[in-house]
Amino acid sequence: MGKSVVIDPITRIEGHLAIKVEVEQDRIVNAECRGEMFRGFEVFLRGRDPMDAQQITQRICGVCPISHGIASILAQDMAYQIRLPSNGRLVRNLIQGANFIQSHIIHFYHLSALDFIDIAAITKYTGQDPILLELKTWVEFQISSKMLYPAAPFLPRYESQYLDNVEINIQAIKHYLDALEMRKLAHKMAAIFCGKIPHAATLIPGGVSEHVNAQKIINYFEILKKLHVFIDTVYLPDVIAVAKAFPQYFKMGKGCNNFLAFGVFKESADSDITFLPGGVVMSSNYMAFNSSKITEDVRYSRYSSQSGSHPTQGETIADPHKTGAYSWLKAPRYDGQTMEVGPLARIIAAYVSGKSPLVTTTINQTISQLNIPFEDLVSVMGRHLVRALETKLIAEQCFKWLDQLVPDAPCVEPFTIPSSGEGVGLTEAPRGALGHWIEIADKKIKNYQCVVPTTWNCSPRDDKGNPGPVELALIGTSVSDIKNPIEAARVVRSFDPCIACAVH
Amino acid sequence: MSFLMVTRRDFLKYSAKLAAVLGFGASSIPRISEALITLSENPSVLWLQGQSCSGCSVSLLNTDDPGPAELLIRYISLQFHSTLSTATGETSIEIIHRTIDKGGYLLAVEGSIPSTMPEACLIGEEPLNELILKAVRSAKGIIAVGTCATFGGIPSAENNPTGAMGLSSFLKEKGITPPVIQIPGCPTHPDWIVGTLVHLLKFGMPELDTMGRPKLFFSKLIHDQCPRFPDYEREHFAKFFGDKGCFFKLGCVGTNTYADCTLRYWNSRINSCIPAGAPCIGCASDHFAKNSKFPFYRIGTDISTSSGH
Numbered sequence: 148m149g150k151s152v153v154i155d156p157i158t159r160i161e162g163h164l165a166i167k168v169e170v171e172q173d174r175i176v177n178a179e180c181r182g183e184m185f186r187g188f189e190v191f192l193r194g195r196d197p198m199d200a201q202q203i204t205q206r207i208c209g210v211c212p213i214s215h216g217i218a219s220i221l222a223q224d225m226a227y228q229i230r231l232p233s234n235g236r237l238v239r240n241l242i243q244g245a246n247f248i249q250s251h252i253i254h255f256y257h258l259s260a261l262d263f264i265d266i267a268a269i270t271k272y273t274g275q276d277p278i279l280l281e282l283k284t285w286v287e288f289q290i291s292s293k294m295l296y297p298a299a300p301f302l303p304r305y306e307s308q309y310l311d312n313v314e315i316n317i318q319a320i321k322h323y324l325d326a327l328e329m330r331k332l333a334h335k336m337a338a339i340f341c342g343k344i345p346h347a348a349t350l351i352p353g354g355v356s357e358h359v360n361a362q363k364i365i366n367y368f369e370i371l372k373k374l375h376v377f378i379d380t381v382y383l384p385d386v387i388a389v390a391k392a393f394p395q396y397f398k399m400g401k402g403c404n405n406f407l408a409f410g411v412f413k414e415s416a417d418s419d420i421t422f423l424p425g426g427v428v429m430s431s432n433y434m435a436f437n438s439s440k441i442t443e444d445v446r447y448s449r450y451s452s453q454s455g456s457h458p459t460q461g462e463t464i465a466d467p468h469k470t471g472a473y474s475w476l477k478a479p480r481y482d483g484q485t486m487e488v489g490p491l492a493r494i495i496a497a498y499v500s501g502k503s504p505l506v507t508t509t510i511n512q513t514i515s516q517l518n519i520p521f522e523d524l525v526s527v528m529g530r531h532l533v534r535a536l537e538t539k540l541i542a543e544q545c546f547k548w549l550d551q552l553v554p555d556a557p558c559v560e561p562f563t564i565p566s567s568g569e570g571v572g573l574t575e576a577p578r579g580a581l582g583h584w585i586e587i588a589d590k591k592i593k594n595y596q597c598v599v600p601t602t603w604n605c606s607p608r609d610d611k612g613n614p615g616p617v618e619l620a621l622i623g624t625s626v627s628d629i630k631n632p633i634e635a636a637r638v639v640r641s642f643d644p645c646i647a648c649a650v651h
Numbered sequence: 652m653s654f655l656m657v658t659r660r661d662f663l664k665y666s667a668k669l670a671a672v673l674g675f676g677a678s679s680i681p682r683i684s685e686a687l688i689t690l691s692e693n694p695s696v697l698w699l700q701g702q703s704c705s706g707c708s709v710s711l712l713n714t715d716d717p718g719p720a721e722l723l724i725r726y727i728s729l730q731f732h733s734t735l736s737t738a739t740g741e742t743s744i745e746i747i748h749r750t751i752d753k754g755g756y757l758l759a760v761e762g763s764i765p766s767t768m769p770e771a772c773l774i775g776e777e778p779l780n781e782l783i784l785k786a787v788r789s790a791k792g793i794i795a796v797g798t799c800a801t802f803g804g805i806p807s808a809e810n811n812p813t814g815a816m817g818l819s820s821f822l823k824e825k826g827i828t829p830p831v832i833q834i835p836g837c838p839t840h841p842d843w844i845v846g847t848l849v850h851l852l853k854f855g856m857p858e859l860d861t862m863g864r865p866k867l868f869f870s871k872l873i874h875d876q877c878p879r880f881p882d883y884e885r886e887h888f889a890k891f892f893g894d895k896g897c898f899f900k901l902g903c904v905g906t907n908t909y910a911d912c913t914l915r916y917w918n919s920r921i922n923s924c925i926p927a928g929a930p931c932i933g934c935a936s937d938h939f940a941k942n943s944k945f946p947f948y949r950i951g952t953d954i955s956t957s958s959g960h
Contacts, residue, residue, distance in 0.1 A: 154740035155775050158733050161705045183773040186702050186806040196946030206805040209706020261737045285724045295753055300729045304737040327719045334713055335918045342927030343917035345706035345838045349927045356892035356928035465812045467770035559893055636739050647704045
């Protein structure tokens with residue numbers, strides 16, 4: 148009989164997640180992902196004005212509000228039959244691109260890196276950088292003090308094997324601090340066109356409410372230059388350094404090996420062509436995506452609603468005491484299958500489909516540089532690596548969208564809200580495929596359903612008992628010390644979970 | 652000061668050691684001690700998230716002068732924050748409970764509280780509702796961060812299934828009425844949090860209005876400080892988003908929302924909602940999103956003739 152370990156809460160992700168694992172002979176043999184929070188967005192959206200949706204759904208998540216706002220206005224664009232003006236489409240891409248950059252940077256440095264780098268190495272610092280000296284002084288002072296938890300929130304931590312090269316550790320700590328400023332800059336860059344972030348003001352059906360002028364273009368350009376340099380010369384090299392120090396993580400946390408991407412960043416108003424293409428990859432085979440194959444099961448979720456419904460028929464009826472249920476997440480499935488979403492899914496869909504020569508070249512170069520086979524990307528370290536590569540690709544594409552803007556040309560197409568209509572908004576959040584489905588009757592929201600990235604990744608078992616992707620990635624993972632199950636935490640964090648999103 | 656964790660003698664001893672390590676002369680000791688005293692007086696902050704989106708935490712990381720790193724090492728001692736703490740699992744719960752047992756911390760609450768469905772927010776298998784009741788008892792000060800924690804916000808919208816409410820209302824229901832500093836905003840502005848914290852630490856309790864909001868940030872209406880106020884006066888009203896003119900007829904609620912966004916601006920002061928062509932939706936207001944019959948925007952049927960600009 149194995150030992151049961153509960154990691155609750157899993158910190159350094161967004162929101163309230165608990166992981167329960169059973170460990171037998173140092174190996175996880177069973178895992179449960181438990182989403183421990185619920186607000187009921189799909190319940191209280193009903194009966195409201197349709198245009199409340201893009202503001203309300205942004206509040207599902209403070210890390211990826213832009214993607215929720217975009218999913219909502221895409222659904223409304225469809226319901227109101229609006230054709231986007233070019234500036235409106237480009238500005239949406241620039242806002243969403245800026246938030247992808249922000250989210251990926253914070254995920255690596257502030258949420259994940261402390262699982263690999265040794266923060267205590269700062270006490271060995273001998274250089275003259277003022278902020279590092281101050282940090283060193285602070286840590287030493289805190290440790291010598293009688294504080295309950297000195298150097299919080301950086302200590303305590305799992306006792307484990309961290310990176311042992313002092314120089315790389317200290318550089319990574321410096322980069323942790325630099326990255327705080329960089330992610331802030333990425334938000335500033337988004338706000339040039341979205342008014343404020345988190346929770347943007349300008350995202351509306353028909354385009355955006357902000358206008359384009361030379362000053363805004365040049366402000367965005369200058370910040371983007373700084374971010375691009377950081378991504379190229381700091382973020383990517385740091386991820387590669389961590390990858391080289393922890394090569395075993397290219398073999399860990401594989402998951403379900405099925406991938407789903409909706410595609411993101413529209414390249415045309417008249418077609419579904421996106422910069423990062425969508426698609427489905429099962430057993431290494433690419434298939435076109437068909438949204439009618441999405442269903443959500445609730446047998447193990449705290450809902451009494453009908454199980455197995457398509458989002459257009461979906462309901463959200465809370466049942467907090469439901470027998471056998473262990474999560475506030477529903478269990479989305481595609482054609483009945485468990486699917487991983489996120490940067491890895493996007494890159495694999497692009498690579499396997501051959502639809503993006505840029506992605507193919509980038510991935511080929513990287514795997515040859517690291518001397519790893521393609522299939523090793525499906526792993527804990529592969530997710531970190533691919534996320535960093537995607538950040539670079541998006542930043543570089545932002546320059547191109549910026550170039551296509553026309554100062555003072557319209558950014559929004561006026562519209563009226565029809566008395567009835569339906570729409571679906573499919574896009575990507577930094578952490579994966581995101582869909583919003585809206586049904587309008589009497590000019591009010593009749594039904595609204597969101598199927599969200601972490602709902603896919605951290606889903607509980609489906610009606611047939613099949614585990615979700617993170618549960619599968621945990622099963623089989625070796626844990627060397629069950630009092631410090633850092634391996635499990637590393638597997639979970641590689642998916643960049645956002646529980647506020649997932650439960651909504 | 653009550654937050655002082657070590658004695659002045661300890662400081663001087665440590666400073667001397669540090670000065671020697673850094674190779675400074677004895678004359679530099681008082682200066683360094685001063686810096687260290689500021690450092691060491693950092694009060695413990697315990698940050699708990701209820702039904703939140705983490706947007707206020709993310710917004711706090713957008714703070715300028717002090718930046719986020721300076722905030723963490725020079726101003727506060729963040730004992731626990733779910734999104735930032737290295738500690739995970741059992742250790743996190745131990746930190747939360749030992750901090751509560753020791754007392755004397757500032758409690759920051761982000762997100763609403765599911766008053767009628769305690770299962771809708773659990774931390775370490777314990778309902779947040781119960782944890783909050785313990786945490787407020789031994790806190791030295793309590794700050795509700797963001798509109799969800801102050802007034803209930805989006806999760807407390809009409810027809811919500813969890814009985815979501817702000818911290819003060821929840822505590823009042825339980826018969827507890829400690830002073831709670833209310834910092835609304837969806838999200839709240841980093842200056843509002845940092846400004847309130849620094850006031851509290853350096854100068855004591857800031858002046859609050861009848862709703863518990865610091866007057867420094869929430870004493871004036873958006874409308875009275877709006878760059879488009881002259882348009883309102885001249886009855887030059889925008890017909891659509893992004894138009895020039897006052898947004899009042901598009902549903903702007905700057906006329907009854909207290910905050911300083913239009914002067915302060917957001918994200919390192921680069922932009923704000925109204926300057927970006929969008930009406931104020933009242934995200935810092937006590938009735939934000941509550942009434943489902945009161946939409947954020949009002950768009951008429953004649954807007955198809957609008958140029959959009």
